Amino acid sequence: MFEMDAMREAFFTVFALDTALFIMLGVVVGISVGAIPGLAHSLPIALVLPFSFILPLHQTMGLLIGTYKGGTYGGSITAISFGTPGTSGAAATVADGYALTKLGKGKKALQMALYASVTGDVLSDLALIFLVIPIGMMAPRFGPAELSALYFLALSLVIVFSTENPGKGILAGGIGFFLAIIGRDILTGGLRFTFGVRYLEAGFPLVPLLIGFFAVPEIIKQIKEVISRPDDSGIVGEAIEKLLKVKEEGLTLKEFLSTWRGLGLGTLIGTFLGALPGPGATLCSYTAYSVTSQFSKDINYGKGALEGVATAESANNATCGATFIPLLTFGIPGSSIAALLMAALIMEGVPVGPRVVVDHTVVVYTLFLLLLLANPFNLLFGRLLIPVYSKLTRIPAAILWPVIAIVLVIGTYALNNRPFDIVICLIAGLVGYFFKWFKLPDGPLVLSFLVAPLFEANFRQALTISRGDFTYFFTSGISQVLWIVTILTIFFFVRKRKKTDSKINDN
Amino acid sequence: MITTRVTLNVKIGIMIIIVSAAAFIWTYSMPLRSMELFIPRISLGLMGLGGFLIILKDFLEPAAKIMEPKRENILPFLVGVPAAMWLYGWSFINIGLLTSTFLFLIIWWICISIRDAKRTDSMKSVAPKILKLAALAFVITASVHLLFIELLSMYMPSTFLP
Numbered sequence: 001m002f003e004m005d006a007m008r009e010a011f012f013t014v015f016a017l018d019t020a021l022f023i024m025l026g027v028v029v030g031i032s033v034g035a036i037p038g039l040a041h042s043l044p045i046a047l048v049l050p051f052s053f054i055l056p057l058h059q060t061m062g063l064l065i066g067t068y069k070g071g072t073y074g075g076s077i078t079a080i081s082f083g084t085p086g087t088s089g090a091a092a093t094v095a096d097g098y099a100l101t102k103l104g105k106g107k108k109a110l111q112m113a114l115y116a117s118v119t120g121d122v123l124s125d126l127a128l129i130f131l132v133i134p135i136g137m138m139a140p141r142f143g144p145a146e147l148s149a150l151y152f153l154a155l156s157l158v159i160v161f162s163t164e165n166p167g168k169g170i171l172a173g174g175i176g177f178f179l180a181i182i183g184r185d186i187l188t189g190g191l192r193f194t195f196g197v198r199y200l201e202a203g204f205p206l207v208p209l210l211i212g213f214f215a216v217p218e219i220i221k222q223i224k225e226v227i228s229r230p231d232d233s234g235i236v237g238e239a240i241e242k243l244l245k246v247k248e249e250g251l252t253l254k255e256f257l258s259t260w261r262g263l264g265l266g267t268l269i270g271t272f273l274g275a276l277p278g279p280g281a282t283l284c285s286y287t288a289y290s291v292t293s294q295f296s297k298d299i300n301y302g303k304g305a306l307e308g309v310a311t312a313e314s315a316n317n318a319t320c321g322a323t324f325i326p327l328l329t330f331g332i333p334g335s336s337i338a339a340l341l342m343a344a345l346i347m348e349g350v351p352v353g354p355r356v357v358v359d360h361t362v363v364v365y366t367l368f369l370l371l372l373l374a375n376p377f378n379l380l381f382g383r384l385l386i387p388v389y390s391k392l393t394r395i396p397a398a399i400l401w402p403v404i405a406i407v408l409v410i411g412t413y414a415l416n417n418r419p420f421d422i423v424i425c426l427i428a429g430l431v432g433y434f435f436k437w438f439k440l441p442d443g444p445l446v447l448s449f450l451v452a453p454l455f456e457a458n459f460r461q462a463l464t465i466s467r468g469d470f471t472y473f474f475t476s477g478i479s480q481v482l483w484i485v486t487i488l489t490i491f492f493f494v495r496k497r498k499k500t501d502s503k504i505n506d507n
Numbered sequence: 508m509i510t511t512r513v514t515l516n517v518k519i520g521i522m523i524i525i526v527s528a529a530a531f532i533w534t535y536s537m538p539l540r541s542m543e544l545f546i547p548r549i550s551l552g553l554m555g556l557g558g559f560l561i562i563l564k565d566f567l568e569p570a571a572k573i574m575e576p577k578r579e580n581i582l583p584f585l586v587g588v589p590a591a592m593w594l595y596g597w598s599f600i601n602i603g604l605l606t607s608t609f610l611f612l613i614i615w616w617i618c619i620s621i622r623d624a625k626r627t628d629s630m631k632s633v634a635p636k637i638l639k640l641a642a643l644a645f646v647i648t649a650s651v652h653l654l655f656i657e658l659l660s661m662y663m664p665s666t667f668l669p
Contacts, residue, residue, distance in 0.1 A: 167560025171523065174553030181550060185543045192539065192547060216589065224584040226619065398619045399640075403647055405588075406608055409596045410651060414661040422596040426589040433585060437576050438519065456546045463542075 003361050010365035013058045014373060022059045023370065026066020027377045031385055033067075034074020034087050045071075045340045057348040057363065062370050064344055068337055069121060069374045072281060072317050073382055076113040080106060080309070084215040084404065088207065089281030089316040091214055091446060092289040096301070096308030103304050111251040112306045113313045114382040116263055118375050120314030123267045124274065124321035125371045132325055132357070144462035145473045149482035151455040154273075154287050156486050159444045160493050172440045175431070176448030179204050186457050199420040203453075208412050208421040209428045210282075210446065215408050216429020217436050222401045255306055262311035265292045270318025275325040281316040283450050286443045288315035294493060321371055328356055328364060515575050516565045523558030527551045603668035608651050612644040 013019070045067050055063070075087030080097030093113060100109035142150065159169040182193045183203030194200040269288035274281070289312050298305040323338040345352050350363050357364050412425045435442055466472030474480060531551040534544045591611075598607035617637055624633040655661040 165561065165564055167520075167557045167562075167564055169557075170553050170560060171557025174527075174550050174555075174557055177546065177550035177553060181547050185539075188540065188543055190539050190543050192543060216592070219592075220581075220584050220588045223588050224581065227584075399616070399643070402612055402615045405592055406595060406611060406647075406651065409592050410599065410604075410655055410661070413596060413600070414655055414659060417662040419596060419600055422593060426593055429589060430585065433581075437581075439574065439576065452546065452550075459546075460542060 003365075006361040007365050009362050010369055013362075013366055014062075014369040016058075019058050019062045019370070020373070020377075022055075022062040023066040023374050023377050024381070026063040026068075027070035027374065027381050028385075030067040030070020030072075031074035031077070031378075031381060032070075034071035034090075035077040035385075045337060057345075057350070058366055058370065060344055060348060061341075061367060062374075064341055065367075065370050065374050066377060068341070069317070069320050069371075069378045070381070072320055073114060073117040073313070073378055075316075076117065076309075076313055077110065077385075080109045080113060082400075082404065083218045085210075087281075088210040088446075089285060089319075090312070091210065091282055092285040092312035092316070092443070093309055094214065095289075096303070096305050096312070099300075099304030100306070100309065105304070108249065108251045108255065108306065109309050111383075112256065112259070112309045114379065115251070115256055116259070116266065116310040116313040117317040117382070118379045119263055120267045120270055120316070120318035121320055121375050121378065122372070123314075124271045124318035125368070125375070126321075127271045128321040128324050128371070129368050132328060141476075141478055143476070144458040144465065146476060146478045146482065147458040148455060148462055148473060149479040149486070151451045151458070153482050153486045153489075154283065155444070155448055155451055155455075156490055157287060157290055160490055164497075168438075168440045169444050172435065172442070173444035173448040176445035177452045179209070179445075180449045180452030181456070186453060187460060199418070204449075205416070205421055205424055206449070207415055208425040209449070211408060211412055212425035212428030213432040213435075213442065213445070215404070216426060217433040219401055219405050219408070220429070220433055221436075222397050226398045226401070251306075256310075259307040259310035261295055261297075262292045262307040263314050265295065266311040266314030267318045270315035271322045274319030274322030281319045283447055284319050285312040285316040286447050288312065290443060294496075324367065324371070327352060328367070514565050515578070517562050519576075520558040520562035520565075523561075524555050527555040527558065531555065600664060601666060603666040604656065604663060605648055605652055606668040608648045609644050612647060613641055616640040616644065 045064055071087060072089055075085050075090030076093045076097065079085040079090040079093040080101055083094050083098035083101075085091045085094055097109045097113065100106060155173060159173045160166065178193075180203075182200055184190070184201055185192055191201060266285070266288040269291060270281075270284040273284045273287060289308065292307065292311040293301055296305070296307050298307050301308050324341075327338050327342055342352050345363075350356065350360055408425070409422055412421050413419065415421060432442070434440070435445070462472055463470075474483060528551075531548060534548055534551070537544065595607060595611045598611070617640075620633055620636050620640065624630045624636075656663060
């Protein structure tokens with residue numbers, strides 16, 4: 001129930017100069033760190049966490065929420081400018097964003113990413129405010145069987161939608177699954193496919209894998225261009241050199257509005273999946289991106305469409321507000337960053353759990369207002385910093401890519417101070433290059449890598465509960481709906497693809 | 508249209524099937540419980556199925572529609588670039604962050620500048636250009652140090668050189 005007194009108290013706490021300054025600082029740090037490939041934006045959040053001991057709640061949370069939102073958007077800057085996502089959440093932005101940069105529409109893509117991020121953010125914050133109780137009541141109904149069905153649905157969608165050749169999608173998904181199961185078994189602790197390497201016992205590290213998979217192939221490609229085609233290596237790519245001479249136009253309102261489908265689906269899927277524990281920004285943006293590809297009327301979708309950027313960015317930023325839904329209702333952090341934010345709340349003396357809305361109403365309203373207030377700052381500083389970062393594309397490739405390579409290597413090492421992570425990053429880079437060369441879609445690999453541990457945990461938990469009875473996966477109404485949606489979606493899109501193929505063959 | 512074409516896609520598909528089938532069979536000799544190997548076997552099965560569908564698609568597709576991967580000599584770069592990155596990683600941990608970053612950048616830029624100068628026959632202007640690049644390498648090295656060591660407090664083992 002809405003409490004006016006609590007809202008008034010929260011309003012006067014949040015709309016003060018000190019809070020604004022901390023949000024501003026957080027947004028600038030978030031965008032700057034998010035834009036550095038190799039530095040996950042969980043790193044600055046973890047670094048400012050100790051401030052919870054000395055700063056009051058509204059300042060600490062303002063700083064953290066600003067960093068979170070800025071970092072989530074900041075990852076798209078390098079994804080668009082260099083094809084190297086600053087954060088894993090921006091990986092789905094690469095396909096269209098980088099293609100637009102190559103076409104000389106980098107400025108449009110960056111602005112679209114910013115506006116889509118802020119739109120996704122605002123709508124997701126509003127969803128959090130208005131839906132926190134209804135969604136919170138639905139979430140506990142998702143048991144292991146329902147979550148298994150949900151993860152299966154997400155995987156099927158990405159495999160079916162990501163490529164014209166389903167075999168390549170299935171192969172990519174299989175590789176992702178395989179990489180994810182390397183390490184200790186989640187229930188028994190038995191070692192699987194570690195080949196005696198001690199560092200692999202904890203599993204394949206996510207961040208070095210993603211950094212390597214996306215960034216190293218691009219570095220190899222660009223260095224090859226610099227060495228084998230010196231005439232074209234003056235600026236990042238031949239096309240960009242020509243197109244940069246033309247004054248780039250910014251994004252128009254008409255262009256922004258024309259992406260309503262992607263924005264809507266991205267925000268909706270990002271908010272829905274972001275509210276569930278586990279999926280996170282990367283999974284949300286890939287799922288939204290794949291779903292929108294089937295509804296988009298833009299023939300360039302996946303090859304340089306603003307709608308693709310809008311979908312991926314609105315989806316990954318829509319998780320920012322949504323991730324607070326399970327956090328504030330059940331004390332379940334939806335992602336690693338949500339876990340850090342939860343730790344900050346606990347350090348501030350707020351016992352996060354089912355009673356937090358009742359017992360700490362002012363804190364909950366303060367968080368709502370902080371989330372909303374961070375958006376205009378994200379928009380303002382995002383706009384101010386775009387020209388600074390877009391100028392980076394004008395740096396000669398021979399100078400730029402070695403610098404990116406060193407930042408990448410140090411960034412990978414800095415995560416855990418472990419030299420082995422650099423090796424993982426480079427191996428993942430070679431796998432990534434094979435994916436590019438063989439035209440395998442990267443979405444199924446990333447998604448299955450993220451989902452496999454969650455899927456396995458829920459799948460085996462369900463089998464333990466049902467004592468090995470597989471019919472348990474189809475008994476509840478929610479799982480039945482999810483399985484039917486999976487089957488119908490696969491059937492519908494296979495049929496649609498067959499029709500498209502036969503039309504092309506007839507022509 | 509079914510033909511008996513053996514494209515590069517088909518060859519890679521066959522290789523994937525062989526590797527995944529071998530790994531699948533190997534799982535039966537592992538000292539793990541069947542539930543521990545359930546998901547690994549699914550993943551290997553998916554890889555095999557993917558390889559099979561890739562082969563099937565190339566056999567069923569009209570010849571004009573088949574897209575083969577590019578056959579270009581990329582191997583030196585596939586080995587060289589990751590090796591250089593690994594070497595840099597090794598050197599900043601064992602020699603020193605500042606020294607190895609500066610050397611890594613300046614050696615690369617000197618090589619590229621001399622090559623470009625030879626190509627465009629402008630060897631006279633190469634020395635000032637290298638000096639400018641050395642200054643840039645110094646600035647980048649200092650920035651890297653400030654960001655990772657001073658700001659982010661990254662742990663660095665003690666090294667002989669800075």
